[in-house]
Amino acid sequence: MPDDPHAQPVADVARAELAAEGVEPAAERNSPFVPLRQPIFRAVWLASLASNFGGLVQMVGASWMMTAIADSPDMVALVQASTTLPVMLFSLSAGALADNYDRRRIMLTAQGFMLVVSVLLAAAAWLNLMTPWLLLGFTFLIGCGTALNNPAWQSSVGDMVPRRDVPAAVTLNSVAFNIARSVGPAIGGAIVAAVGAVAAFVLNAFSYIALITVLARWQPPKVERVLPRETLLIAMGAGVRYVAMSPNIRSVILRAFAYGFGGIVALALLPLIARDLVQGGPLVFGILLGAFGAGAVVGAFLSARLRRMLSTESLVRATFGANALAAALIGMSTTLWLTLPALAVAGACWVMTLSTFNATVQLSAPRWVVGRALALYQMAAFGGMAGGSWVWGQAVLHFGPEQALLLAAFALLSGAALGFRYRLPPLEALNLDPLSRWREPKVAVDIEPRSGPVIVTIEWLIREEDVVEFLKAMAERRRIRRRDGARHWTLLRDLTDPELWIERYDTPTWVEYVRQAQRITQADAEITDRVRALHKGPNPPVVHRMIERETATLPRGLPPQQIRDA
Structure with a gap:
């Protein structure tokens, strides 16, 4: 039976009236793709997709090269640790820079630095100069670029999309990374198997160009500064103080550390899982990492629906528990067909948990300190990842990969139990705009800005x-x-x-x-x-x-x- 010919115009009129009043239909407002309507976010998102693809191909090359040039299994786990450790060490200072300087310029500087390091990495590998510690040094420097880039990029999301769309934008950023993760590692494994790690490093160097081009063309609105910039140390102290006095953000940081510590086990030990547990080579390693990424993409699209069904705390406890089960299954599996779905579950839990943490921090901090709040959150999460990578590498050395994965599962269950004491707040957008009631008073005594106390x-x-x-x-x-x-x-x-x-x-x-x-x-x-x-x-x-x-x-x-x- 044909539709009523008058129904569509009536719907159009209703939609137009809602739009005129600034109200979006519920279906459109809840769509995970809403942030892509913003041209600059869309352009940066697509360029980041290409950059993430190159970074993951490079990671496959570095991890597999380490298995070839190093005798100790803990050196393989240190590849992941060397990338995440700089985020723990330098994120706070990077967040202070992001809150006090032009975020676009900071991102351009970081991307340019990583491009130069990637070119040097490819050259060293081409000239057969690579040693285990030199490889760790290059991956550490790339991690330094990531540490500088992340707070500026994450805090710029609020400049690109309306505040109500921040959770969806954070999830889409995870989608971009995990789309690349779902195919990049498999392609990276094929490249490494067919051509060698040098080709993976060269591809990564080229992947920065699109994002650098987009950022160079972006002209964000300039914010006029009334007050002088804080010095770096004062700005860092202000960020630490704000987070220390914000119970919601403190809870996120503690839980993020716990999740990073236990949840990193699959990624940190994945080369060993591919080589020792399922008896595969670099192509199998790439396929396993692709399964993790594919699960993460599915988890990203499920997260919006699950957030409407569950409280933030219930969702995070469920992901901790499901990730623990996945880690235990990976540790007990010797077949690819059981390991693949377990990794997909781990990937889904990974993106749902970290995107929820990220969005909670962004919605719990005003614009003047959001870069530092995100930096401290990332320091906790990546600090947990770096510490976990080292601990699980040592566990493999002493007990084997199976026992290391089971120990990590227990750590994840312990992280879920933390929710009984440190509950996460509801994921809602507080109005953190300045109150603007206060006016600077006129004084009868001559004072300067530095006068005090x-x-x-x-x-x-x-x-x-x-x-x-x-x-x-x-x-x-x-x-x-x-x-x-x-x-x-x-x-x-x-x-x-x-x-x-x-x-x-x-x-x-x-x-x-x-x-x-x-x-x-x-x-x-x-x-x-x-x-x-x-x-x-x-x-x-x-x-x-x-x-x-x-x-x-x-x-x-x-x-x-x-x-x-x-």
Whole structure:
């Protein structure tokens, strides 16, 4: 029976009305492909796909070359560790750079550096100069480029797509990597088997060109800076402080370390799994890695649906458990047909878990610190991967690959149990835009941005019956103040006027006071409004801003004019 000829125009009119109001139909809003509507995200995504493909082909070449030039199995596992260790070591400084400088330029610098290192790696292999430690050195340098690139790239996602689309964009980034992983390793294995590792290294060098070209042509909107940039050390400290005072991000970081430690086992030991457990060569190694990548692609597309069905914590516990089962099956299997689906399950769990962690961090941090928050998350995840790669390599050396995989399965189950103490928050987009209520006050004393310390007091008048609720609200206010840069926060009660409470804190300089005040977000407004609703005095309350000054001993007999001048 034909459709009603009037139905389609009515649907079009309804869709147009929703679009005019800024409302997308639910089916389109929930589509995992929504971020690809943004031209710059689409271009970077496609170029990253090519770059990921080259990187995975290079990884196959490096891993298999290590099995040929090294006698110890723990050296094979160190190929993976050498790539992930720099992310643990340098991500925080890279995140501070990403939050304070042009992210596009940082990405261009990182991609150019990795291109140069890849060319040198190919040349060394071509000239037969490669040794195990030289190979680890090259992979370490490529990992350094990745450490510089990742915080800038991850935090740029929020500049390319609307905030509500960040989880889908993070998942699509995982899809790009795992599409490359599903075919790249198999092709890499074929290249290594047919031509040799040098060809894999050359292909990787060429894979950077597309992404460098796209980034060079991208012109993101420039953000005008009102305040001077933080120095690197101060910016790093601010990032650590923000994360330390943010319970949601702390939980993600702990769980990410646990997952990276146990979940890396399949990737770290995959050359040994291919060679010793299923008795294969470089082509089989590539096929196994491709199975992991194919499972990851499937997991990426399932993740959006599963997030709607399960809470964030339930989803992550399930992936920990399923990955543990997959690791145990891989350890017990001696046939390719059991190892392949187990690796696919491990790949699906890998992408669902890490993309959930990544999106949770991005939605829990405002733009001014998102690069550093992501960097600390990646340090934890990659630190777990680097430590796990070494531990599982040592376990293979002492017990064999089967037992190492079973031990990793137990570690993953332990990571799932952490959820009873460190639960993950719901994956929702908080409004972390600046509150923009605060205005820099005019002062009667001449001060410079570096003048300080600055002491701030705020007078609250609270009825006796509201004291308990006031103290609860002020506990959260203390966390927010300290998270954003306030020092020595205290709450004082006047002994002669019990209704008078004084909130006191300080900052090192005037510019740091301004910076701290401007970091208050829309999501923080609830606490401010709660406290103000309990305040029975003038609105806004009385605020005193003072600068600390040292006393001086003046010579006796100094005329009054000279005392004033002094």
